[in-house]
Amino acid sequence: MILKNNWHIIILILLIFNATSFVGQNTEQSKKVLKHLTKEQKDMLAEQKVLIDEAKIAFKNNLTVEQKKILRNKALTRNERSKLLKKSLSKKQRSVIDVNKSLLRNKRMKFKRSLTKKQTIRLRRFINSRDIHDRKRLIRRLRRLVRDNLNSDRIN
Numbered sequence: 001m002i003l004k005n006n007w008h009i010i011i012l013i014l015l016i017f018n019a020t021s022f023v024g025q026n027t028e029q030s031k032k033v034l035k036h037l038t039k040e041q042k043d044m045l046a047e048q049k050v051l052i053d054e055a056k057i058a059f060k061n062n063l064t065v066e067q068k069k070i071l072r073n074k075a076l077t078r079n080e081r082s083k084l085l086k087k088s089l090s091k092k093q094r095s096v097i098d099v100n101k102s103l104l105r106n107k108r109m110k111f112k113r114s115l116t117k118k119q120t121i122r123l124r125r126f127i128n129s130r131d132i133h134d135r136k137r138l139i140r141r142l143r144r145l146v147r148d149n150l151n152s153d154r155i156n
Contacts, residue, residue, distance in 0.1 A: 040114065
């Protein structure tokens with residue numbers, strides 16, 4: 001009886017337990033990849049991160065009350081919220097998004113051009129490591145299942 005009612009909690013506990021060991025492995029691998037980058041390349045990555053953070057903050061500050069309500073509406077799926085938000089964007093908001101995308105694209109291209117062949121190969125191997133992506137995908141999927149089940153339990 002306890003397992004039937006609380007199976008989503010048990011799955012979540014197992015998920016968290018397994019995910020903690022994966023996180024340690026991923027950070028170790030990413031440190032190995034970052035170790036092979038030059039200081040200038042690390043600075044470029046840091047600039048990209050700052051640009052992304054600033055763009056997010058600027059975008060959030062430019063949202064209207066209605067757009068914020070769309071984002072907070074948990075009754076909609078993420079995909080539905082995204083579609084509604086895109087429809088509600090003004091020309092000015094779209095232009096800000098386009099400018100930020102182009103700036104980020106330029107910084108990424110500059111970073112890619114600065115990589116040597118060895119660095120490119122290492123990064124591709126790291127990025128295409130299937131087991132890392134499979135774990136992340138599995139974790140996201142399980143979290144969605146648990147969240148959806150929790151929401152349906154609250155409704156019933």
